[in-house]
Amino acid sequence: MKLIAPLLTTAVLAFSSVSVYSATDAPARSAKPDLVKGEASYTAVCVACHNADGNASIAINPKLSQQHPEYLLKQLQEFKSGKRKDPVMQGMVAGLSDADMLNISAWLASKPGKLGFAKDKEAVALGERIYRGGLPDRQIAACAGCHSPNGAGIPAQYPRLSGQNADYVSKTLHDFRDGKRGNSLQMTGVTAKMNDKEIKAVSDYIAGLR
Structure with a gap:
């Protein structure tokens, strides 16, 4: 199961092992x-895509463990509905009932997430700048505003990003920017202003965030 998640709002960048939504969007x-x-x-x-404990080792797939259950449930339901x-x-979700998705989301939230690490030393400074302060001159908001300084996110509102696979975060941001993912208008708007270098830098920084 490949849950493409995360990340930026008009007030911040987001991702997913992730998309962004408000508490009013949270499913019952x-x-x-x-x-x-x-x-x-x-x-x-x-299991095949996300490992037995939800900490996907395949770089393009998101880590799902310790993610907010409301966020996971919303994404599963939107995959099933086609949104x-x-x-x-x-x-993968076609055969899952609402109860199945609720149970899976809760179980994943109960599993501890594994820490990751940044790989590109030259990009860390730019990634940290975007995540913590954004790029005000280009109206690119800081990720920390919605996802917290340590990437823990805000339960029932914004997903946890800390330690998320960098390749997955990068793909998610590109998908929002390029119109391939459309279930968050906020993320689509913010990523439209980001270039490839900035996406790569913030994705790598998020992977090492803790």
Whole structure:
């Protein structure tokens, strides 16, 4: 299962192991999640792409462990409805019920996320500048405003980014910018102003954020 996630709002850059949405967009969660069933469903559908504990080792796939369950549930539901386009994910979630998606999201949120690290020393300064302060002269907002200085995000509103795979973050930002992902108008607007160098730098910085 490949959950393409994350990242920037008009007030900040975001990503996903991620998309950005407000609390009013969060899906209803009246039912109580079943973690045992969540693990079983996850093992049956998601393990090949995201590893047994949700910490995907394939660089282009997002880490899902310790992500906010409301965010995960929203993304799964939007894959199923077609609001978020991805042929692989749409096939994976096609057979999942609302209860299955709720259970998977809750189980993943209960698993600890693994820390990552930045690889490009030359880009770290630019990535940190964008993440923490944005680029005001070009109206590119800081990521930290929605995703917090340490990348923990804001539960039920903005996804956790800390330690997310850099290749996944970069792909997500490019997809927002290039119109391939359209389930966050905020992210589409902010990424439209970013160039490839800036996307690469902030993606690498996020990978090492903790």
